[in-house]
Amino acid sequence: xxxxxxxxxxxxxxxxxxxGETVDRVPVWFMRQAGRSLPEYRxxxxxxxILEILTDPELSAKITLQPVERHGVDAAVLYSDxxxxxxxxxxxxxxxxxxxxxxxxxxxxxxDLAKLIDKKSDPDFESLNETVSIVSKKAEVxxxxxxxxxxxxxxxxxxxxxxxxxxxxxxxxxxEPELFGQLLDYLCDISFESAKKQIQSGASAIQIFDSWIGSxxxxxxxxxxxxxxxxxxxxxxxxxxxLIYFGLGTAEILDLMALSGPDVISVDHQVPLGxxxxxxxxxxxNNNVSEFAIDAVSQHLPKAIQGNLNPLNCLVGWKYxxxxxxxxxxxxxxxxxxxxxxxxxxxxAGYIFNLGHGVLxxxxxDNLTKIVExxxxxxxx
Amino acid sequence: xxxxxxxxxxxxxxxxxxxGETVDRVPVWFMRQAGRSLPEYRxxxxxxxILEILTDPELSAKITLQPVERHGVDAAVLYSDxxxxxxxxxxxxxxxxxxxxxxxxxxxxxxDLAKLIDKKSDPDFESLNETVSIVSKKAEVxxxxxxxxxxxxxxxxxxxxxxxxxxxxxxxxxxEPELFGQLLDYLCDISFESAKKQIQSGASAIQIFDSWIGSxxxxxxxxxxxxxxxxxxxxxxxxxxxLIYFGLGTAEILDLMALSGPDVISVDHQVPLGxxxxxxxxxxxNNNVSEFAIDAVSQHLPKAIQGNLNPLNCLVGWKYxxxxxxxxxxxxxxxxxxxxxxxxxxxxAGYIFNLGHGVLxxxxxDNLTKIVExxxxxxxx
Numbered sequence: 062x063x064x065x066x067x068x069x070x071x072x073x074x075x076x077x078x079x080x081g082e083t084v085d086r087v088p089v090w091f092m093r094q095a096g097r098s099l100p101e102y103r104x105x106x107x108x109x110x111i112l113e114i115l116t117d118p119e120l121s122a123k124i125t126l127q128p129v130e131r132h133g134v135d136a137a138v139l140y141s142d143x144x145x146x147x148x149x150x151x152x153x154x155x156x157x158x159x160x161x162x163x164x165x166x167x168x169x170x171x172x173d174l175a176k177l178i179d180k181k182s183d184p185d186f187e188s189l190n191e192t193v194s195i196v197s198k199k200a201e202v203x204x205x206x207x208x209x210x211x212x213x214x215x216x217x218x219x220x221x222x223x224x225x226x227x228x229x230x231x232x233x234x235x236x237e238p239e240l241f242g243q244l245l246d247y248l249c250d251i252s253f254e255s256a257k258k259q260i261q262s263g264a265s266a267i268q269i270f271d272s273w274i275g276s277x278x279x280x281x282x283x284x285x286x287x288x289x290x291x292x293x294x295x296x297x298x299x300x301x302x303x304l305i306y307f308g309l310g311t312a313e314i315l316d317l318m319a320l321s322g323p324d325v326i327s328v329d330h331q332v333p334l335g336x337x338x339x340x341x342x343x344x345x346x347n348n349n350v351s352e353f354a355i356d357a358v359s360q361h362l363p364k365a366i367q368g369n370l371n372p373l374n375c376l377v378g379w380k381y382x383x384x385x386x387x388x389x390x391x392x393x394x395x396x397x398x399x400x401x402x403x404x405x406x407x408x409x410a411g412y413i414f415n416l417g418h419g420v421l422x423x424x425x426x427d428n429l430t431k432i433v434e435x436x437x438x439x440x441x442x
Numbered sequence: 443x444x445x446x447x448x449x450x451x452x453x454x455x456x457x458x459x460x461x462g463e464t465v466d467r468v469p470v471w472f473m474r475q476a477g478r479s480l481p482e483y484r485x486x487x488x489x490x491x492i493l494e495i496l497t498d499p500e501l502s503a504k505i506t507l508q509p510v511e512r513h514g515v516d517a518a519v520l521y522s523d524x525x526x527x528x529x530x531x532x533x534x535x536x537x538x539x540x541x542x543x544x545x546x547x548x549x550x551x552x553x554d555l556a557k558l559i560d561k562k563s564d565p566d567f568e569s570l571n572e573t574v575s576i577v578s579k580k581a582e583v584x585x586x587x588x589x590x591x592x593x594x595x596x597x598x599x600x601x602x603x604x605x606x607x608x609x610x611x612x613x614x615x616x617x618e619p620e621l622f623g624q625l626l627d628y629l630c631d632i633s634f635e636s637a638k639k640q641i642q643s644g645a646s647a648i649q650i651f652d653s654w655i656g657s658x659x660x661x662x663x664x665x666x667x668x669x670x671x672x673x674x675x676x677x678x679x680x681x682x683x684x685l686i687y688f689g690l691g692t693a694e695i696l697d698l699m700a701l702s703g704p705d706v707i708s709v710d711h712q713v714p715l716g717x718x719x720x721x722x723x724x725x726x727x728n729n730n731v732s733e734f735a736i737d738a739v740s741q742h743l744p745k746a747i748q749g750n751l752n753p754l755n756c757l758v759g760w761k762y763x764x765x766x767x768x769x770x771x772x773x774x775x776x777x778x779x780x781x782x783x784x785x786x787x788x789x790x791a792g793y794i795f796n797l798g799h800g801v802l803x804x805x806x807x808d809n810l811t812k813i814v815e816x817x818x819x820x821x822x823x
């Protein structure tokens with residue numbers, strides 16, 4: 062069977078791949094492509110908190126566009142942070158340089174949660190809307206908006222600051238599962254509202270960053286988190302843009318993430334892309350779905366996979382990095398062969414080249430530019 | 443078919459389980475059971491470095507025996523550290539409180555390695571031998587000695603101190619694979635010599651702590667690490683004690699770890715025990731072993747599995763912890779059902795209850811004692 066190559070212009074390649082459609086070549090972008098690894102960012106960044114920069118839409122838009130101009134990636138991703146929507150809902154959170162998100166009052170009791178819910182009105186999304194609007198007008202590629210996965214934002218709220226093991230969060234979901242569920246409900250609302258605003262202002266896709274779900278066992282993800290993420294994805298699906306779901310160390314829960322309802326799963330470098338897709342595409346086969354709460358299972362499986370070059374591998378010279386990037390690209394491109402071999406849509410996958418996690422600050426940006434050139438050369442179907 | 447219960451005395455239960463033999467009940471011990479979580483340890487610990495304590499065999503032996511007396515576990519594990527054998531071979535390494543192992547001169551060049559190899563003679567194992575000898579005479583349960591996995595000790599030597607992502611180590615094995623291989627050879631020798639001394643002084647089993655191998659992809663483990671660990675296990679096998687192999691985040695490489703040749707694999711809390719054993723027992727089936735360097739594949743597969751309660755779960759009250767510990771116990775005990783159902787030895791497993799990683803310092807030791815009581819009550823076959 063011959064390839065059916067759609068007439069995909071560069072504005073559409075990334076979005077088409079997210080939908081599992083046939084495209085002319087593999088699209089590429091990098092998580093955390095905007096910001097810390099770029100000298101032109103450090104030049105204009107100043108000394109304030111990221112949250113201050115984010116109140117300046119012109120500056121935020123400029124930072125968002127820098128990597129698109131420099132690397133020639135196929136998508137822009139909003140320069141922001143997953144705790145920004147909390148800030149919009151009047152939660153006292155700061156992003157401390159060298160530390161990360163810090164909340165002034167960690168949320169660990171009914172009373173703490175009640176206080177959050179009390180403040181949950183009249184969100185201030187003005188700067189965010191404005192930034193998204195500027196970028197989506199200027200960029201020649203689609204803009205990916207984003208929001209935090211409810212579990213991961215809960216980690217910051219409950220532990221109060223970045224933690225090696227999120228022990229306070231774990232204590233809370235073990236000892237107060239109902240309260241924890243209410244917190245996740247609240248956070249789903251926050252993430253949904255933020256994503257909706259981004260789409261209304263011009264974002265063409267949404268990535269849900271749920272970085273820390275890999276710290277959960279299958280049973281924990283299934284019982285504690287999945288009922289909430291599944292509802293979040295169901296609500297987001299009505300907004301009609303591709304939805305990407307990302308977490309770290311998720312090899313053992315990829316099938317459950319798939320059943321939560323995203324269009325694309327972004328996998329880290331710990332699992333080969335082929336194996337990851339096998340697990341995703343067999344989500345229905347390998348789970349007794351009737352055992353799940355009915356609300357927690359999506360009607361459709363993902364259509365594409367994104368990933369998964371180890372960002373640490375970008376720290377070496379190009380001659381060492383090139384074969385490693387090429388290996389990942391070939392694995393990703395092979396996922397479409399499945400599409401041609403088998404009639405079932407589930408056995409094939411769209412593919413988007415990315416890292417397994419965010420670009421590290423110490424990365425030589427030339428390496429990223431060279432990866433994009435490599436994909437444009439070797440990623441043609 | 444009826445159970446064949448061997449006449450296992452308490453001194454032998456742990457060792458018999460390691461060999462996959464039928465035992466009266468599940469044996470239990472905890473990684474890091476000696477030391478930091480015990481008040482009686484903090485009382486006698488003093489303010490010096492752990493390395494100073496380790497020069498005092500009477501004190502080290504006492505610390506090793508404390509958890510055996512308090513919790514009634516089925517095995518003692520030497521109070522020591524994986525960098526201690528480096529110290530014995532005259533490497534300038536310290537264990538800094540609140541930081542971890544720090545080496546004065548990180549090893550990143552041929553010249554650095556040559557210096558290490560130059561010093562590699564007349565090791566000083568006197569205190570270690572003496573400690574092991576005291577413990578193995580006093581303890582009523584077997585003593586587990588230990589050594590570092592070559593990759594994990596290399597991480598400390600190359601990065602120079604604990605790191606979030608071991609980026610220097612990764613840079614070295616990507617850009618200088620031959621040099622890195624020579625470093626692993628050196629470290630295999632060091633670990634082998636240390637383990638041999640411990641066995642000669644009375645240790646009844648050896649656990650190889652290779653904590654950071656989970657940061658490697660399958661291909662990286664297979665090509666870079668496995669040829670060395672496989673040779674290490676082959677050499678250790680001649681010493682005729684059970685060999686346990688531990689790493690964190692190893693769900694995707696359990697089959698390769700199995701082919702390295704240990705008797706027991708210790709798995710972390712990210713993978714259910716049943717699934718872990720499935721991957722281990724299908725190591726031959728699921729790999730084209732003829733593709734491996736012939737020296738890198740063991741002739742026998744593991745006979746037992748150890749794990750895997752999340753140590754973070756020990757931070758909550760007993761009423762919450764008990765059902766979580768019981769779940770793990772039941773999963774582990776079910777592995778023997780496989781042994782009875784199927785004729786092939788590979789489909790069944792001995793089982794040793796443990797955590798998925800070390801006891802956390804802030805753990806209430808009463809929780810650990812209660813886990814041991816639970817195993818003694820509910821872990822009877």
